Amino acid sequence: MASFPFELVSPERVLFSGNVDSVVVPSAEGEMTVLANHAPFMSAVRPGVVTVDGGKRLFVRGGFVDVNAMGLTLLAEQAIPVEEIDREKVAADMKMAEDELRAASTDEARTLATEKIAALSAMMAAVRS
């Protein structure tokens, strides 16, 4: 199988950089597998799991994928390898977010809390599977 360069970068560090055969990306409109020689493509990312070569799994939240002749670049606002996710911390954060949602008085705060919950539940799902 032909391989192509893939880079996963978050603002704090480069999480993955190297040649891969396939990458599954949780794009805004559904999961998508990118193989070599993909057409130039750009999409937003929703919270979910990036699977590299069917093995290595990384959780990403917020960001963009950019596919071009130079390879695949994923700019994630937050990215963490699935095995490094702390299950208890996620659960605690979840509880906090739920409290926030209940306490939210403005529409804005409510949307923010809902988004947080969505991201956290995606994280939970990533740990479980």
Place this chain on the structure above:
Amino acid sequence: MPSLKDLRNRIASVKATQKITKAMQMVAAAKLRRAQMAAEAARPYAQKMEAVLANLGAGVSGADAPRLLAGTGSDQVHLLVVCTAERGLCGAFNSSIARLAREHINRLQQAGKTVKILCVGRKGYDILKRQYDKQIIDVIELRAVKQIGYVNADEIGQRVMTMFANGEFDVATLFYSQFKSVIAQIPTAQRIIPAEIPVSAASSTATYDYEPDEATILSSLLPRNISVQVFRALLENAASEQGARMSAMDNATRNAGEMIKKQTQKYNRTRQAMITKELIEIISGAEAL
């Protein structure tokens, strides 16, 4: 003529100061390594972001471009985000950023523009408040933050975004110090709103598929870009601060060493002079008998 005791005290106090500056230098060196690594780790993201923006920005232009990219159409009200350190004793680091900001402010004021200042870091505020107290709208302190994370930058970014959305300013400029090396930090002014899009060469010729459409992506990418730029500025600043402190403290330690040497010499001379004097007194006393 200071007495021997005075000299001894002076030497002791300079030695104590030297110990402190030496310790500060070593702490700064250790912190610098970490800060430099963080700054370098953040670079790929900012670079990729720039490349993506360049690609996108070339496609979307004209009247339908988002306001973050095209601006509000006027440049009457300027927001200056001045990023400095929380602590002093780092050479000319804070004052050189403040000086650059001050030059900028004066130029804008002479042109009849309104200036608003948002200070990030206590020290910049301390310097600027003397002259521009009325223009400063707020101070964001990062004193409690040990290692600057993206979250901190995002908060500042969100704040700037909200102000822009409320129409509180037209142009935003970011002031920070770029880290070149331990001895060279360059105070830099960078315009963040409207975004400065680097002109890309051949890469924009490729036809992209967008999902969702171009405008949606661009409108969520631009606010993020601001946070990223702020983040990069903060990291560069952190590295520069430690670098500046390191070289300032190195100088201080060396100066203290020189001072100790001089004072010790003076102390020894005085001591010897006194001994000689006493001896002469004893000898001449014995001769008189």
